[in-house]
Amino acid sequence: MMNHWSMTQFAATIAAATGTEAPKHSAEPLPSVVKLVDRTLNGRADRVLIYNPDCIGHWFWQKYTDWMVPVQEYAPLAAPLSTMMPSVTPVCFGTMFTGAMPAVHGIQRYEKPVITIDSLFDSLPRAGKRVALIAVSGSSMAIIFGGRNIDYFLLPYDGDVVQKALELIEKDEYDVIVAYNQAYDDMIHKTAPEAPEALSAAKDNIAAFHALCQKAEECWKAHNTLVAFAPDHGNHTDWDGHGNHGEFREEDINVVHFFGTLPKRG
Numbered sequence: 001m002m003n004h005w006s007m008t009q010f011a012a013t014i015a016a017a018t019g020t021e022a023p024k025h026s027a028e029p030l031p032s033v034v035k036l037v038d039r040t041l042n043g044r045a046d047r048v049l050i051y052n053p054d055c056i057g058h059w060f061w062q063k064y065t066d067w068m069v070p071v072q073e074y075a076p077l078a079a080p081l082s083t084m085m086p087s088v089t090p091v092c093f094g095t096m097f098t099g100a101m102p103a104v105h106g107i108q109r110y111e112k113p114v115i116t117i118d119s120l121f122d123s124l125p126r127a128g129k130r131v132a133l134i135a136v137s138g139s140s141m142a143i144i145f146g147g148r149n150i151d152y153f154l155l156p157y158d159g160d161v162v163q164k165a166l167e168l169i170e171k172d173e174y175d176v177i178v179a180y181n182q183a184y185d186d187m188i189h190k191t192a193p194e195a196p197e198a199l200s201a202a203k204d205n206i207a208a209f210h211a212l213c214q215k216a217e218e219c220w221k222a223h224n225t226l227v228a229f230a231p232d233h234g235n236h237t238d239w240d241g242h243g244n245h246g247e248f249r250e251e252d253i254n255v256v257h258f259f260g261t262l263p264k265r266g
């Protein structure tokens with residue numbers, strides 16, 4: 001069974017939490033996250049940390065549930081979603097940050113043009129929000145939302161992205177920080193979804209999110225913060241034993257986004 005909620009709801013969820021207009025083509029927000037923000041942040045987050053670990057699917061949480069506890073320590077609310085078809089990186093992130101179906105945002109296969117329709121990277125700056133996008137150079141996330149009124153930090157690989165995100169959280173000069181990591185996706189294609197190298201990359205993603213949230217907890221005390229662990233799609237083992245994704249099957253389509261809040265203190 002495919003998850004009932006959709007990747008098209010992520011953008012509007014962040015918009016609702018920040019009290020900003022949703023991107024023009026987005027679906028409705030995730031109701032459980034709206035309730036969480038209402039109850040714990042009095043309806044409004046003024047800091048948002050979005051961590052995008054590429055390729056971690058719903059099945060990964062079903063099977064490696066204990067490993068994900070550090071994610072849930074900060075982001076206990078699990079929202080099961082279906083991602084888009086074809087379930088490849090630029091198609092799925094295109095939808096995550098526009099809230100629009102692939103036919104509307106324009107990326108319908110593995111290609112990396114700049115998306116021209118309204119996205120969170122447009123709507124948040126329109127509302128006066130300062131946004132930082134930190135991504136691996138040459139990745140989909142580094143390219144498809146180019147040319148917006150935000151600050152881009154395009155770096156060699158995952159560790160550099162995490163270091164920059166820690167630094168930017170500490171400086172507290174951005175309202176919304178988006179950090180993208182890709183090593184798990186890279187490793188499943190090179191090896192297999194549960195090969196030791198791939199699992200180690202996934203563990204790095206979990207540790208990175210935990211470290212970023214810890215930093216936010218320490219440095220954003222004066223703010224109401226929303227944190228999100230938001231992968232783009234899942235993956236499966238292909239006929240040749242390697243990992244792959246892009247198909248309409250549960251392992252590729254079903255993902256879980258984790259959300260949590262850090263209320264202002266003192």
Ligand SMILES: [Zn+2]
Nearest residue numbers: 054055089232
């Ligand atoms: Zn991907």
